[in-house]
Amino acid sequence: MAKAKALNIMKERLSDIVVTGLVLIAAVISGIVVFLKALALL
């Protein structure tokens, strides 16, 4: 029972890490797209 609970928590943490990583990557690329456009206007 305790093992299954620990496994669940680990799975949840892993999901958090994966989703956070993906969101940050996409957010950084979006930010770069916007900044590059702004730089081109300078």
Place this chain on the structure above:
Amino acid sequence: MSPNQIKLITKYANRILILLAVISLAAAWVYGHVAHREPVEHYLPGALGNAADFHLIHADTDNELYLFDGRDTNGDPVGYITVTHGRGYGGPMMVVVGWSLQGSIYTVRVPQHREDWPWFHILDAKKFYDQYIGRKDTDRLHLGRDIDAVTGASRSAHGVAEGVLKARELVAKKLGHRIPPSEKPAISFGAAEILLFLGLALVLMFRTLRVLNKVPFRRSLLLGFGFIVVGIWLQHPLSLVNFTTWMMGYAPPWQSNIWLYGLVLGVPALTLILGKNCYCFWFCPFSAVQEGAHLLTGSKVRPGRTCGKALRTVRYILLWLALFLAFSFHNPSLTVYEPWTALFTLKGTTGLWILVAVTLGSALVVHNFWCSYLCPVGAILELLLKAHSTITSLWQKRKR
């Protein structure tokens, strides 16, 4: 520190952050309007090949209409140059036209615009400007009949055409020519508009009528409808740039953009009035693509409640950044960073294509990846939902 105190501090910190964001956006908007006045003289050389000197002979600064005459090195007049503005996809564009002394067009150029390059470039590639060369100020210059519009850049073509028509009036007035009676812009209401309004009406029905709650696959059906009509056919999902062009006072002519008005005004109005999001997850074609991608894997990766809540704030940060830069530079096209612009039109910068790949790859793993954590349109609609619940609760308190 007790949990209650932490909660209170977080609440006030959030309010201060929101206030700062609003103030900074307002300041950027004012700065952009004041700082970005373009000196038109800078764009005259090149409009008339042999002109060395330019003299302003008419200026209407309120409507940004300018007429110059160009002279050669001996001081003899060689032609006229007009500087006018038309409304493109991303806002106003400066249209500079070189005219002969008799009123024929030598050159048409757009030295200043706010369009996105992958689409604006189509005008050059399809030789759109060449259609005007040699035409006289007395000729008919109606876009769609006398001048061919360009598929894939029709809003930009409308902007150029609008600028040339204004220019023609200036030159004809100067030369004492009579121009063809101006035609009222044709109201475009066809299958695209009917299907879009039908789609929105269907979403409205499914979101409000309880009787329809039992219809199986209702959300999938509506997403499929949105994917085909808004994504594949119109190639124009609701985008942040639509809101920014309106916020900067550059709304496109309604006659040729009824479906766009329906989308940009209808979706937020429904959200604010009903307190229900009638677009995201129901009608957005990019949501349909992502849900389709997720179906392929059936992945169950999803963040915990706290992490998910924190990640959803990323879209507000991106929204603020894009709006701040767009307002500061007075250029709505800076807010075009959503992956669907490239995906549905099959045109885009390298950065946008990388974002398409990352987003679709992530959507295979995380359900509705872009919509849930990064979409600026989703963020705007979420803010409207919050506004709806605040107004409703204030109203109920007042009634009591």
